[in-house]
Amino acid sequence: MKVLTSTLAIAAALAAGHASAWEATEGQPFAGETVRILAVTSSQFQAHEARVAAFEEATGIDVEVDYVPFPNMREALTAEMIGGGGDYDVVSIMDQWVPSLTNLIQPIGDGIAAQGTDLSDFPAAHMRHGMIGDELYGLPVRGHVQLMFYRTDLFEEAGVEVPQTWEEVVTAAQAIQEATDASGIALPYGRLNGQNLMVWMNLLWGHGGDLFDDAGQPIFNSDAGVMATEQYINFLTVDEIAPAGSAVFVEQDAVNSFKQGNSAMLPVWWWVSSQLTDPEQSTITADQLGFAAMPTVGDGDRTTFTNTWIFGVTAESDNRDAAIEYLGWLTDPALERDVLLDPELSELVAVHLSNMRDDEVNARWGGIHAAAADALETADGIEFGDDWLRIVEVLETAISSLASGEQDDVRAALDAAAEEIAEIRG
Structure with missing residues (x-):
């Protein structure tokens, strides 16, 4: 089965899903039936389990997680897929794994339509990972987006506005570098699980x-790829707005640079926000932290890399x-929404646009969900395949070698990477 790549097919699936709440x-x-669930360890999913008694009472179904x-x-x-024993009825799958686990799950479109699930409330960048071909196999439950975090005090000191474009x-x-001791932006260029991509x-x-x-x-x-790569490498080598040593920075190094007050901006996953003002690991206070949707290139649409966990029903x-x-x-x-607003919890993650735009949710979380929604409104997401990990290795090596100076011809580096990946894909 082929993973969905058509934006039109995604849009059609979304448009077909208008319905009321569950x-x-x-x-x-x-x-009297029992639904057995295999889920990745997550405080969000445990918060769901803590509320499952209401579902059990309403349906008479027992739930075991x-x-x-x-x-x-993944193992x-x-x-579970190879064994085919039917030990579980529902499983959680990360987006990158879906193409290699298509035989584990079954189509659920008819049943979900009967449930009244509003598919249009899920961002397309998340929803695409529940589609195989033009059929619905899973629904997003956990998802991450990137945001641009920044130091409000350093921006004020330098007299600059929050940038809306990468040029800005x-x-x-x-x-900021002229007015303060901080570097402009912390970025990852080193190799580790595709973080520099x-x-x-x-x-x-x-x-x-x-x-x-x-x-x-x-x-x-x-x-377009050459221009994008030159722009990214130039942040380090020509514009010189990234910290010294960034050529080998992985994501955590960039995060640490920001937390230690050494950088004024940090594009990173939204779930990192709690670390950035944690007094046990950061020098930044909540008053010094701002965030915005990722910048655009010129007047183009907003984008964001995403990470999505879907839940599906097993084939067995x-x-x-x-x-x-x-x-x-x-x-x-x-x-x-109940989990997002629970004062006893600190669960940030949301995959419903209605909740990301919700006034109470944004009041509690300082507007971070509205910023995420701005990016997700126009983000397409990414297609993964069985060969994704090998592709990542080739691409991250090309970016790293250009950042380190091992290679200096962007087009040649990308051409070589494309040739190698074409061979991988056959």
Whole structure:
């Protein structure tokens, strides 16, 4: 089965999903059945489990959840797929793994439609990972976006506004470096699990480029790709707005530079926000921290790299209808909102646009969800395949070698990477 690549197909799937919020199926037709769930360890998912008694009472369905730590989760899912024992009815799958686990899950579009789930409330960048071909196989429950975090006090000291474009990032960063002791922006250029690609991808999209064409062949070595790569490398080597040593920075190094007060801007995942003002690990206070949607290239659309966890029903489940009933409850925006607003919790993650735009949610979280929604409104997301990890290794090596000076010809480096990836993809 082919992973969905057509934006039109995604839009059609979203448009077909307008419906009301979840309600238990009348008459409790699945009472007495047990839905067994295999989920990655997550405080968000545990918050859902803490509320599952209401679902059990409304439906008569019993719910059992097994958690697996992230480093072991893919292996556990693969074992469930290969074993085919039907030990679980519902599983959580990270976006990058979906293409290799398509045989583990089954289509659920008919059942989810009956549940009244509003698919249009999910951003397309998250929703695409629940689609295989033109069929719905899973629903987003956990998702991350990138934001531009910045030091409000340093911006004020330098007399500059929050940049809306990457071109303005350079201007603001240079002004901050002239007025303060901080570097302009902390960026990752070193190799580690593709972390040096996550900002670069925004520039690639912003210049009108992409990784692959409709046939799955590499096109990142186009003129748009060359411009994006030159821009990213120039932040370090020409504009000199990144800290010394950034050529080997991985994501955590960039985060640490910001937390230690050495950099004024940091494009990174939104879940990192709690670290940035934690007095046990950061010198920054809440009053000094600002955030905004990722900058654009010129007047282009906003973009963001995303990470998505979908939940699907296993192909071997004996309790398909009860499992779909559970998914209907699990993906109800009211459940997500309840967790977001729980004063006893500190759960930031949201995948429903309605919650990201919610006034109470943004009042509690300082507007971070509205900033995320701004990016997600126009973000397409990324297609992953079985060969994604090998592709990442090739791409991150090219970026790292250009940043370190090992290579100095951007087009030649991208052409070589494209040739190698074309061979990988066959």
